[in-house]
Amino acid sequence: MAAENPAAGTTEEVDGDWCLIESDPGVFTELIRGFGCTGAQVEEIWTLDADAFHHLEPIHGLIFLFKWVDDKPAGRVVTDRSDIFFARQVISNACATQALLSLLLNLRHADIDLGQTLSDFKSLCQDLDPGTRGHCLGKEEKIRKVHNSFARPVLFQLDPLPCSPDDFCYHFVGFMPIKGKLYELDGMQEGPIELAEIGQQQNWLDVVRPFIEARMERYSVGEIHFNLMALVSDPQRSYERQIQLLVHQPSPLSHAERRLEIATLREFVKFEEEKKRRYRQENTRRRHNYLPFIIELLKQLGETGQLMPIYEKAKQRALQSEERCKSAPNQPQPQ
The missing domain is CATH 3.40.532.10 (Peptidase C12, ubiquitin carboxyl-terminal hydrolase)
Structure with missing residues (x-):
């Protein structure tokens, strides 16, 4: 929003x-x-x-x-x-x-x-x-x-x-x-x-x-x-610090427990890395200018005679949807 x-x-x-x-x-x-x-x-x-x-x-x-x-x-x-x-x-x-x-x-x-x-x-x-x-x-x-x-x-x-x-x-x-x-x-x-x-x-x-x-x-x-x-x-930094402590510092955990804890923390790091990758991808899409592509697509559809049939089909679907809303019981009418 x-x-x-x-x-x-x-x-x-x-x-x-x-x-x-x-x-x-x-x-x-x-x-x-x-x-x-x-x-x-x-x-x-x-x-x-x-x-x-x-x-x-x-x-x-x-x-x-x-x-x-x-x-x-x-x-x-x-x-x-x-x-x-x-x-x-x-x-x-x-x-x-x-x-x-x-x-x-x-x-x-x-x-x-x-x-x-x-x-x-x-x-x-x-x-x-x-x-x-x-x-x-x-x-x-x-x-x-x-x-x-x-x-x-x-x-x-x-x-x-x-x-x-x-x-x-x-x-x-x-x-x-x-x-x-x-x-x-x-x-x-x-x-x-x-x-x-x-x-x-x-x-x-x-x-x-x-x-x-x-x-x-x-x-x-x-x-x-x-x-x-x-x-x-940044939780990724925290997880990475915890891994370093488990690897290099004495710990009351057994060797098996330490390995399990490190493996769990590494999964958390991967989750944070993937989240940041997803953020970057979404922000790239937000910034991308799709308008030239959309205009060119509409232009090509118009030149090949496909634009008006698509428009009429979409218009018909909208009218049918409106009719279904009017006929459905206990449904509010479109304003």
Whole structure:
């Protein structure tokens, strides 16, 4: 699902367009790689059950896509926390990258290296106010280029229309623990939203879950237009480190147990390698411009007299399907 900036009609103009980004773990993982950050990736979460979070831990932050409504924040908006990196969103369609950067630039973990581009950007903006940081992001060509590498090819460029109250506008926000408190990082706000204290014995995921559930409950029955993803350490690195320890360090395991554990970990590594290969393949397809092929195919079908028969056949199937819907009992009529 692609996301729109919900305030596209009200944000300030910043040089350079930013494309819509699909809410997909492979896309966000490649954004991380493109920014030069290593040791992190994004995983999709299909359920809010605790077990769904447990096997991904450590989870450093969550990225939530939802149908945006202009509503009061769920907690206190803080504007006096210079130790939290927060940038206001002044760029249309940039909320995906902003949500991801909000997590990465507040993250301190031995597994994850921000890389030169993000480290330089954070250093440049560290002492600036959130609005100026947003403008700096709009001028950061390296980050914008990576973001726009997922721009979909279009045959015609239409003038953009401002969002109306009836439009379906979607928005990305981030959730993460920072110094013992849970924050929502939403670029449409004036600052980070302080949601709750996190007790010393609490898992922050248990604290954030009710807030996400409450956000989902705002939707009408049957609404599924939301998506949740987790920012995690690259599990392949963890598995490879465990293999090295089993191979080179003393272990209480017997030789047979050690061999079995190594074999299991190597299967996990293969699974992660295959997942990354699949992500690369899917992203290649996302970026490929199929329009010339489609136009040429339609042209060839037209020249050989095959286009209109195909069209008529498809039209007939559609009419038959509509008739079946009308005649089926207890079925809603097409609108």
